[in-house]
Amino acid sequence: MDVSLEEYRLVVAERDRLARELANVRTEMGFLSDKVQYLLKQLFGAKSEKINPDQMLLLLEGTPAAAQVEAVLEAEEVAAPRPRAKRTPLVERLPENLPVVEVVIEPAEVQAEPAAFKRIGEEVTVELDVTPAKFFKRHIIRPKYVRLDDRSLPPVVAPAPRRVIENSFASAGLLVMILLSKYSDHLPLYRQEQIFKVRYGVALSRKTMCDWVGQVAHRLGMIYEALRDEIRRSGYIQADETPVDYLDPGSGRCGQGYLWTYRASGMGVLFEWFPSRAADCLQRMLSTFKGHLQSDGYAVYAAHCTKLAQTHPGQDVELLACWAHVRRKFFEAKEDSPLCAGVLAHIQQLYRIEA
Numbered sequence: 001m002d003v004s005l006e007e008y009r010l011v012v013a014e015r016d017r018l019a020r021e022l023a024n025v026r027t028e029m030g031f032l033s034d035k036v037q038y039l040l041k042q043l044f045g046a047k048s049e050k051i052n053p054d055q056m057l058l059l060l061e062g063t064p065a066a067a068q069v070e071a072v073l074e075a076e077e078v079a080a081p082r083p084r085a086k087r088t089p090l091v092e093r094l095p096e097n098l099p100v101v102e103v104v105i106e107p108a109e110v111q112a113e114p115a116a117f118k119r120i121g122e123e124v125t126v127e128l129d130v131t132p133a134k135f136f137k138r139h140i141i142r143p144k145y146v147r148l149d150d151r152s153l154p155p156v157v158a159p160a161p162r163r164v165i166e167n168s169f170a171s172a173g174l175l176v177m178i179l180l181s182k183y184s185d186h187l188p189l190y191r192q193e194q195i196f197k198v199r200y201g202v203a204l205s206r207k208t209m210c211d212w213v214g215q216v217a218h219r220l221g222m223i224y225e226a227l228r229d230e231i232r233r234s235g236y237i238q239a240d241e242t243p244v245d246y247l248d249p250g251s252g253r254c255g256q257g258y259l260w261t262y263r264a265s266g267m268g269v270l271f272e273w274f275p276s277r278a279a280d281c282l283q284r285m286l287s288t289f290k291g292h293l294q295s296d297g298y299a300v301y302a303a304h305c306t307k308l309a310q311t312h313p314g315q316d317v318e319l320l321a322c323w324a325h326v327r328r329k330f331f332e333a334k335e336d337s338p339l340c341a342g343v344l345a346h347i348q349q350l351y352r353i354e355a
Contacts, residue, residue, distance in 0.1 A: 034336075041332075094128060101129070135200050138171065165215050175216055178209055189213070227268055228285065234264035235291030239301065241277060260285070279303050286317070294320040323347065 110117045144155045164172050181187040187195075189206045196202045231237060241258045248255035260272045262285055274281040279300040286293070286304060295301040305317045327347050330340040 094126075133177070133200075135202050164219070165212060168212070170212055175212060179213065179216060182213065224270075228270055230267050231262055231264040231270055232285065232289050234267055236264060237286075237289065237291070237293055238263045239293060239295045241281075241298070244273070246275070279307075288315070289317060290315050292318050292320050294322060296322045296325045
């Protein structure tokens with residue numbers, strides 16, 4: 001059957017179109033397959049990002065980088081062999097400043113005839129013991145005196161010591177225990193109320209303790225702001241934000257807030273809580289900061305630096321990336337690309353140098 005030139009061109013064009021569509025479908029199927037494998041790995045795979053050197057060499061097998069990485073690993077193994085982990089002796093695990101209570105147990109034979117025996121040594125067994133928390137009432141007594149030679153003068157009495165919270169019966173020790181239990185041991189005040197009542201017979205209402213916590217926090221505000229200024233002046237800050245659920249009365253559910261964390265090496269860590277993850281949360285801490293800011297890839301940090309450069313040209317903030325987040329992407333793709341495995345080997349070498 002004769003086919004005209006025009007018809008032939010149409011057939012060829014249709015064939016090319018179908019070929020392009022097939023290539024696109026195959027490409028999309030490849031992407032979808034990679035996504036499925038990634039999700040399966042996230043659900044059922046190992047969560048650790050540690051890499052065995054032998055696994056690294058297996059991934060690089062047949063590539064020019066394999067010999068280089070193997071040489072580096074062998075050199076590090078020879079130069080710094082890993083010592084076998086030893087159990088820490090009991091003497092090092094127990095602080096030297098712990099008080100010692102001695103209990104002497106005499107043999108029954110010696111107790112019966114003490115004059116018939118001579119002591120030549122001793123056997124010592126070490127136990128770690130603890131005295132549970134004990135409530136007690138401290139009576140601060142300030143005697144009053146009057147002069148014998150002039151009874152008309154007012155009585156003499158020592159001034160009362162200053163208290164953390166005036167007109168309160170809470171001592172500094174009790175306040176410290178409540179704060180540490182709440183913020184370090186994660187014991188909410190209602191649970192502390194129950195423990196005090198059931199275990200010690202002391203009735204401290206949650207409302208009273210809540211008032212104490214608020215007043216102590218107010219007094220610690222000056223230290224908090226001093227720490228903020230110290231970190232801000234350091235010129236190098238590491239920043240991150242961590243989601244934290246909080247009670248939201250009336251909504252029927254917990255809301256999600258964020259603890260914004262700022263760290264300066266050797267100076268300390270500052271936490272700020274906000275109910276959102278917006279860029280405005282950075283203003284209080286970084287509005288006057290100048291230097292290097294290191295964070296993950298969250299876009300608000302870059303947006304803040306860009307806005308700051310536009311509004312305050314002389315206040316330069318250089319944004320630094322996070323090695324852990326950069327490395328994670330190469331780790332996820334290490335089985336699909338020898339290049340990624342080679343980059344991981346070099347990052348591992350940098351980590352060992354740093355360590």
